[in-house]
Amino acid sequence: MVSNVVSSIEVQLRDALGDRVSAAPELLESARTDRSGQVSDGPPAAFVSARSIADVQTTLRIANEHRIPVVPRGAGTGLAGGAIAGRGEIVLSTLEMNRILEVNADDELAVVEPGIINDDLNRVLAPRGLWFAPDPASKAISTIGGNIATNAGGLLCAKYGVTRESVLGLKVVRADGRLLTLGHRTVKGVTGLDLTALMIGSEGTLGVIVEATLKLRALPSGAASTIGAYFDTVEQAARASAVITASRLRPAAMELIGQSALRGIGDYLGQDLGDRGSYLLVQMDGAAAAAEADAAVAIIRSLGGDAELSSDPEIAERLFAIRRSFHPAMSARGTVLIEDVAVPRSQLPAMFQAIGEIERRYGMTIPTVAHAGDGNLHPNFIFEGSEVPPEVWAAADELFLACLRLGGTLTGEHGVGLLKKRWLGDELGEEQLELQRQIKGVFDPHGILNPGKVF
C-alpha cells in the first residue's frame, strides 16, 4: 500500500519533471546520510534534481497534494542530519541550481541560486574586491543554500558575523508550491515581520530556498598577520584568547586546540606535539593587522605562550595547517561524532575544564577545537563502527548540560537536524518549542517539509 503510493509519486513526479527525477538506487542511497554519519531507516522514493524555481514548485505541489514528505538537500555536508532522507520521502536537491544571477559591485550585493558552492562564489567575487564573509569550515564543499538553511558560522564570525548578517533577501517556495519573495536589496528595511531572518537557520522546515540576495563586503585590505602559539595547558590558552578579546582586539580568526586534539594532529602530521598542552591560532586582518598582531603576541607571551608571528603567506599556511589537520586526523582514528556547543567567551576555560572532567569520568578522550573568538567548541567523540555507542551519548549528554549551565547553547553553527532534537526542549523549554511548532504549522500545515527534523 505504502509502496504503491510511493511508486505512484515517482511516476507523477517523472510525468511532470522528466529527467530531473531519478530513482537510481545509488543516488537514493547517497541521500540517506550526510556528514553527521547518521543514516536513515531506508532509501527515499525519488530524487529530484531541480534546475529551476518552477521545478521546486512542481515538486512541492505534487508532494503536498499527496502528503509525501520532502527533504530539501544541497551538497549534503551538514553535520546534524538535517538533509537525510528516509523511506518513502522525496529528496529535493537544489545542487544543480548553482548560477550566479547578478553581482552588483555598487550595491555590494550578489543574487545567487542556492546550489552554488561557497568558495566558488568567492572566487568570482575576489577579482572585484568583494567577498561573501560567512566561512563555514566546509566552504569548499558546502552550498550557499545550505549555509543559509543552517545559519552557518565558521572561523570569522566574531569579526564578520554569522550567515544571517550577510543575507538581504530570499526567494522561498512554500510547502504548497507558492513562491515567496522576502527581504530587500537595501541595507535597511523594516517593512513587516522579518521573515528573511526567520527563514535563515530553519533547516528546511519552513520552505525551500531557491534564490538569495547576499550582502557582500569589501575584501580586507593589506596583508594578514598570523600567530601560532603553544601553551602548557588549554586553560592558559583559553585565558589568552579571552584577554585578547577583552583588550578589544578583534581577530578575524582565533582557533584553540586542546591537548588530546593536538596529540592526534601530531600523530597524523608525524610531528612531535606530544608535550604541547594547547595551540592557539590567531589571525588579524585589515588596516591595523600588524599592530593588532603585535599587541596579541604581547598578551600571549605574558600568559606563558610560545608565539610565532608572521605576515608571510607561506608561514601563515604552515601555522594554519595544524588547525586544518584536525578533522582528517580525527577521521583517521575512527568514526567521529562532532559536537558543536557554544558558551559565552568568558566561560571557555570553564567549558574546557568540564570536558576534561567528563573525559576522566568516562575514561575517554574528547579531542576538542574551539572558535575561541566566539566561544564555539567542537568536542569530538571517536568510536568504532557506524552506531554511536551509548556511553558516547551519555558523555555528550553531560557535555550539553554543562554547556547550558554555563549559559551556552546546544549548537553554535551546525543546527539541530536529527542529532540535537532530543535536547531541544532542555534549551528552549516546552512552551517555546510549542510556539515554534505552531509557526512551522503556518508555513507547512500538512507537515511535509523535512518532517522529523528539528521539532
Next chain:
Amino acid sequence: MVSNVVSSIEVQLRDALGDRVSAAPELLESARTDRSGQVSDGPPAAFVSARSIADVQTTLRIANEHRIPVVPRGAGTGLAGGAIAGRGEIVLSTLEMNRILEVNADDELAVVEPGIINDDLNRVLAPRGLWFAPDPASKAISTIGGNIATNAGGLLCAKYGVTRESVLGLKVVRADGRLLTLGHRTVKGVTGLDLTALMIGSEGTLGVIVEATLKLRALPSGAASTIGAYFDTVEQAARASAVITASRLRPAAMELIGQSALRGIGDYLGQDLGDRGSYLLVQMDGAAAAAEADAAVAIIRSLGGDAELSSDPEIAERLFAIRRSFHPAMSARGTVLIEDVAVPRSQLPAMFQAIGEIERRYGMTIPTVAHAGDGNLHPNFIFEGSEVPPEVWAAADELFLACLRLGGTLTGEHGVGLLKKRWLGDELGEEQLELQRQIKGVFDPHGILNPGKVF
C-alpha cells in the same frame, strides 16, 4: 456598554497593579500621539507604567481575558504611529523599567530593561571602552525597547549594522501573559527558529519586550576624521557618495543633504547656503580613519565637491551641525511628515531625481536628507495644521511607488505603524501579508497586541 467594559478594566487593573495604573487625563492624552504627528480617535482607557516583568504579565493576562487591546509604549518617539493608543485601549508603558541589569565586559554584552534610553546606556558603557552601536537619530530620547521593536537604524548602519545585528536575546511577554525567553548569551547559536530576529522590528504586534541581551562592540579607537563638502547639485553629491562606497571605503557615517533642505537649514542657522546645491558629510573612524578620509576627499574633489576635512572635534562638530539642524529647521517651518524610503545605494541619484520631479509636478518642496551610505532617504513634507493634506499624501504615494520601482523599500528604519499600512501590500504582496497575519495569529490569537498597526 463599551464605556462600562472600559471602566471595569481600569478597576481590575488597579486592583491588581495599584498605583502603576493611571487614568489621569493628561497622561491618557499624551499616549494618543507620538513623533509621527498622528493622533488617535480618542483617549485610551488606562495607562499602565510597568515596573517589572510581573506587571507586564498581569496587564496582559487581564487584557487578554477581556479582549481589550494593549498598546506597548516606550518613550513615544516613533515616527510611524506604532505606539499610539486609541479609545478604550490600554497603554502599557515600559519606560520605568529602565535598569541596566548586567554589563559583562569579557563577553561584550549587556542585559537591560527595555525602558533605558539609548544614550544613557552608552554613557555607562563608554568608560569600559564598550558601545551599543545602533544609533537612531532619536538616541538621546528613545528607548532600547523601542529601538528593538522597530529594528531602528540610524547614521552608522552601513558600517555597524542595524539594531537586529546587536541583539543576542530577548525576554518577551506574550499576549496571554506568558514569558518567553529567546536567543542566547553567545555570539553564535542556531537552536530552533530564530524568534529573536522575528521579534525585532515587530512593532509590538507579537509580544512586549521586557528584557534584552545586547551585543556590544569595542569603541572605535583613535580620532575620527570628518569631512564636510558642498556640491553644485545633489546628483553630484550622490555620485560622490556612491563612488566612496564603491571604492570600498567604509565611512561610519555618510549623510547627504539636498538643495531645498540645505536652503532651509541656512535660513534656520542664519547662514547663506542659498547658492549651495548639496552637502555631503562623511565621517571615518577606527585605525585607518585618516587614510580613508584622505581617499574620500580625493574622490569628492575629483567630482567637483568643495571639501573641508578635520580630525579636530570642534571643527567636526561644526561640520555635523549642518546635518543636525535639519529637523529643527524643518519643524520651524510648519508641521512635518517625515518619510523614510530606502533604495539600493546605486539608485540614490535616481531617487533624488524622482523626488525632484514630484516636487515640480506638485509645486511643493520636499526637503530631503539621506543616510547615503545605506541608501535610506528622509523626504520631508511640510504643511500647516495637524492633518496631512490630500496633495501631500498623493505626492508621498508617488514617492513610494518610485522607490519600489527602483528596487527599494517603503521604510528603512521608522517602521510601518499606522503611517505606512496602506502601502504594505504594494511591497509585500497579498500572499506574504496573509502569511505575516497568520504568524501574528500564533503569537496573539485574540488580536489584542497593538491592533490596527502594521497589518
